[in-house]
Amino acid sequence: MQSQPTSGASTWKSDIVSGFLVFLIALPLCLGIAMASGFPPVAGILTAVVGGVVSSWLGSARLTIKGPAAGLIVIALGAVTELGGGDGQLGYRRALATIVVGAAVQIVFALLRTGSLGDFFPSSVVHGMLAAIGIIICAKQVHVLLGVSPTAKETLHLLAEIPHSVMKLNPEIAFIGVISLVILFGHQAIAQRVAVLKRVPGPLLALLFAVPMGLYFDLDHEHTFTFSHDVFSVGPKFLVNLPNNLMSAITFPDFSAVFTATSIKYIVMFALVGSIESLLTAKAMDMMDLEKRRSDLDRDLFATGVGNLIAGLLGGLPMISEVVRSSANINYGAKSRLSNFFHGTFLLLFVAFVPMLIHRIPLAALAAMLIFAGVRLASPKEFVKTFRIGAEQFAIFSFTVGVTLATDLLMGVAAGIVLKALVHLVNGATLSGLFQPNIEETTHQAGHVVLRVRHAAVFTNFLKLKKQLARHAQVQHVEVDLTETKLVDHTVMERLHELESEFSRQGRHLHVRGLEQHKSLSAHPLSARKKKTAKSSLGLSS
Incomplete structure (x- = not known):
């Protein structure tokens, strides 16, 4: 017998628990994603607050968690870098403008009822895109985890520079980062055998190790130390930096370059990639919903677009329905969209009243969490799974990954789609x-x-x-x-x-x-x- 639909009024106790547990996962990830994107750390939290407190009531898919996602890091960082021309603050404000316009495009998509957009893109191309994003995230964050500033900027060069960073690693920072990474992967492996650990967020365990170690190494004060006859420096630059209050973090977009070819490229990427990822997550969460409820994908896309519009105008990252936090939300017992609302509310209260605790988080621990997310996106299992579906699927998947790493996300997806269409023509399709x-x-x-x-x-x-x-x-x-x-x-x-x-x-x-x-x-x-x-x-x- 199918269970009866539940309302927020009757499920708030379950939703407040799941919302709190997801908040514990979201807090460090929002900070890490923002910093990896070239945005101020608080921008990630601002986006999650808007996604929870605002988008929850605009038709958002019931059990999804709205917020910044690792899958958009590559686009956001590219926008900041290219639009800023070396000026990070200018690039950030111009990137906000592309987010706002991209959000308007998402709203138009929703009004035109294009919620089925995700069905157009071939699975092998979408998975190839996500795998490439995972590789790019790892290539950038390995250096942060080791406490080294790389000289390279492009992904392939960053990968090639990893051995050099390993040789030049900062021992204290690398210790925090590597052990945090071990904790995350260890928690994932052990939680599959010990059910009670599934209720304990892995990122929380990593922070419970990293924050005390940051205090022990006195990262809050600039100083040097000697290790194996080499001198290393540590200080506040290895910790999260937040403004004194949330209002001072609000930054408005700069629309002066919004109609340039570069801006238009990122508007298209924010609108398309964000919409596809969000729609795929909403569909996946519907499959996990024990009450078998079906989301209105057009309304969910509208909620995402409005959320992105508000976040972009205030200085936040782009948001999507994020798959890891959404699946955790369901596993923690969420029953309605109130869980997303509570997750955003807890983030708002935490940043408003205890921001000094966030400043104690080492960047190496956040890098470990992003590498963990990147490995999930580019897992070797994904390559094997695609190959088992068919050699031609693996060829399209690999081609998408390769072109994305060599050029950019838009070119990679386009190349994968073109290759797949050509394969169809070769095999007799008109x-x-x-x-x-x-x-x-x-x-x-x-x-x-x-x-x-x-x-x-x-x-x-x-x-x-x-x-x-x-x-x-x-x-x-x-x-x-x-x-x-x-x-x-x-x-x-x-x-x-x-x-x-x-x-x-x-x-x-x-x-x-x-x-x-x-x-x-x-x-x-x-x-x-x-x-x-x-x-x-x-x-x-x-």
Whole structure:
């Protein structure tokens, strides 16, 4: 029997507990993400406060946590660096302007009901983008963890400089950073076996070690020490720096360069990447919701856009529905959007009344948390998982990663999409068929509809198929017949599988048939399928 929907009024006790536990995770991550993005540390907290206190009431997906995310560090830092031309403060204010305009674009997306935007982008490209972001985060934060200022700026050069930083590490700072990293990975491993540890946030354990060590090493005062005949310096620059009060942290955008090509590039990236990540998180949290509630993705995108508009105008980072904090929120027992509100409220109260405690946090500990997040994004398991889905998926995934690392996020995603489309064309899909699916609809009887898809069912034309399915929201039994397709790609297989689960949660049935004459390109159940021919080609497929 399906549980009855719960209201905030009846669940506030569960939500205040989950909100508090998520606050403990969010506090150090917001600080670290802001600093890694070239923003003042308090900017991350400001964004999370807006995401919790404001966006919660604007239609935000019930169990998601809104706030800054590691996945947008690369874009934010790039905006500050390129728009500032060497002036960090100017770059910060001009980056705020791109966030504000990008937020307006997100609001337009929501009003145009483009909440299904996330379904367009191929899974291998999205995962490749996230893996590249993870690598970039690690490349930058390893040096902070070791207490060394690298000379390189580009990702590949930063990776190459890691051995040099290891040789020149600051022993006290590196000790704090490395042990914090060990605590985070150790907590993750042990919590899988000891259930009670799942209720204790890993970042909190890292801070319980790092803050006392910072006091022991007297990082609050500039001084030198000798280790193995070498002299090293430490001081407040290795600690988080916050303004005396929250009001003094408010910074307004500089719109003087907002219509330049560079600004437009970052506006597009903030709007697209932020929207995609947020929508994917909302969909994932719906799958985890024990009450099987479905979020209105257009309203969630609207809430995110308004939150970004306010945060950008006040000096904050861009926000999304963040997947790690959102999943932790559900695991901690959240029942409604009040948990997001409480998480933002706790952050506001903490910064308003005890900011001096935040100043005690060593930057190396924050770097450890960001490296931990980066490794999760670029986990070797993700590479193996993609390869098992299909060699062609791994090629697209790897190509997206490589181009992103060599150029930027927008170029990487575009390159991945183009490569995937080319693979489809090589394998028999027509150019017109890529974007315009041939779908024949038949109603057999009341409550039974069959959609017959011809030629190709691929990521570029899936939105039309999904739209046609949405027109039958009241039909109990829907069939998607793929018998006459030459090619069904992994993205469509994955999306149809998600829709099968969604139909099931609604007490309906979606049946996908007609793949008996198709060849699976790997042993994975959701791998791409290509129709068997008398003489099969050996070309790539996707």
